[in-house]
Amino acid sequence: MSRIVYLFKILSILIAVVLLSLIITHVKIDVWRVEALPTVLYQLSALIRYGFGLVNYYSTISFIRMFSLLTSSFNSELSQALTQLSSHYYDIIWGAHSLTPPSIISVLTNLYYLSFQIILAAVSVSLILFTFRNRLKYIFIIFLGLNSIIILAALQGNALIGLTSLTGNPLIFLINPVFSLTVLSYYYLEVSFTCVHVNELFKENIKLSEETLKKLANAKNANVENQYTTSEIKGVKSGRVDLFKLSAFIEKLERDNPDFSRLISGESIIPNARKLVSDFIVKSILRVSLIITLTFICVNPAPLLALIGSRALVESVEFITPEIAILLLLPLALFFPMISLIIDYRKRKREQ
């Protein structure tokens, strides 16, 4: 029964690995700098040392100056000597080993390169953990982490994907690597969510069912032991009645209903795996097709708007900006919640 869970899990991991390798290849190789971590560590330590040095310098200087001020009234020579010391303190302390802080830009640049490695590590760890535990947080870490790599790369112009607009006819659109990566990325979510869903329906239910059957068997065994004991020691019979009340109750229920163990273990709760898989395939294909169509319409609004007849808009300069996607995205995306609200309203009306 839990084979279906493994099927979805393998599928999900497989898509994640493909996605990971594709995303790595779609950012410039330059971003994967091995030296980012040691450089950042060195720069941070230099910054810390510099900070401590500054604090030390200014606190000592203030102390010497204060002491010089105090001694000026009764020992002018000492006061002068202290004043001289304070003016040469910088050279005395830092003369031989002057300390210059790293530039902020340099620190930030190295942190930027390091963040790629941190994200990659987080994604890899989550992927490993997801193989053992069906947790939603791992799915989100993998999905958001992978796409964050593209975002980070795009920040400094290191992304190699999505640089040109997605125009053209639907067929060209479908074979576009940008679109394939988008669909794969989305499909990872769809499969992973289904994996968690299937796990809850099968693995959890089977586990609970087995636990109940185990408890049931224990209760029955307790009763057998009781009969054996009470036949031997008659005096303790009344004391044991309480202890085995449950097993007697179970026995009675089993006598009355032959299906009792099936009912108590909740066997009928575990769904049919074949129906679930076929249902997933059909619904998933329909759903993804609808989403792809809608995304295509939004990202490439020219054909639809040209069809409507808004020629001036199609030929305007705004049409080459990515923001044009909002033109159809907003009405289309809001259309579905609006329809559902109307349905909800009608339902409530009918109930009233």
Next chain:
Amino acid sequence: MFTGRGQVLVLSGVFFLTAGFSFINYYLLAIGVMLIFAAVVNLPFFKLKKYRENIKVERSISSEKVFALDYLHVNVKIVNTGGVIDYLEFLDEIPKTFKLVLGRNSLSTYLTAGGRVEFSYIVQPRLRGVYRLGPSKVKVHDRLHLNSEEAVFENYSEIIVYPPYDDIRRYGQIGQRRILGVLFGAHKSKDKGVGMDFFGIRRYDPSDELRWVDWKATARTGKLMSREYETERNIKIMILLDSSASMCSGDLENNKFEYSIRAAVLLSQIALSRRDEIGLVAYSSKIDVFIEPKNGRRQIFRILDALARLSPSGLSQTYAAVKYTVNRLRKNAFYIMLTDLEGSSKPLLEAVKLIKARGSELLIISPFTPWFEAELYSSPVEKALSVAVAEELYENREKVIFELNKYQVPVLNVGPEDYIPTIMSAYLKAKRRGVGLT
């Protein structure tokens, strides 16, 4: 409308979309748009399904009346008369005082069109009372758990939980025996002169009938001797149960009131098994329950039913309750009052006078609050405070007991461990002495 997962998807979509705009990246733009559509596209289809109408929930229980600490089998059937339900979460609510012993009262499943699931679970009611199983809560999700809808089915099953039967099992067997030996030492209440059982021989009295003369004994002693016969007489007991709010302070399952109820049930069962008449008055600000003393099998169920429905509240109006009871009972009886003596002493003394004026006897069995709440305090500060409070309460109680003793009313202070043996002992002593003979 959206589940948490759906909201994350929408927010992620907006984030990627803005990132796509900012960095002029069409991949980010496409993924943003796709995520937004993924979250919303299913909404109308999900809303179109009439889950509330299509799901039918049926519950059946093994018994509507059950003793506390016994078991109850609950069977639940869920039928889907509509289309496929990708994910159904179901919870059959049980009262807080019920313990789930076997099986489960919640589930998550996938229901095909016209599909049905049936499951059952066993619960153990821990506390007497009137309870309702239900409602049944249903939450339907789509396959990706992006949208959800909740429905509550107000299908309640009422259950009357009687006080625990375990005490009756434990002590009842002992109580039914004539010679209790170790624990109580019970004997028959005798009424000499009439009956079939031979009692003894004594000197003839002119008022004796001639048929009672024992000629053999007369010949042996040379004096007229009479035979004496005896019969067992039943006694009439009236339990006066204080059901004021102070009685239920402390632990929910082991407070003074619950112990008093257990004691009352046991006393009733044993008295009825020995054909004595037993009645019950539960009082607080008003008379909550009045059951006239009777014997017979039905009486125990009357008492059990009344005790199951009782919930402590208000202040104890002892005098009003006693006056009402005394006026309803024409003959004398043996009154056993179960009260924590935490109310005003004046009405109590008035009530005692009333009982005594009718020639009846009264015994007060009083659960002492600190002994019932000792386990609730864990920290040294709480313990020290509880000791101080206990001393104060004890002093007040001693004053009341002193006043009651003036009217020759015995008061027995009891804790959780000796409550039931004390009431049993009191009953058997009364039986032996023939207090409250019918």
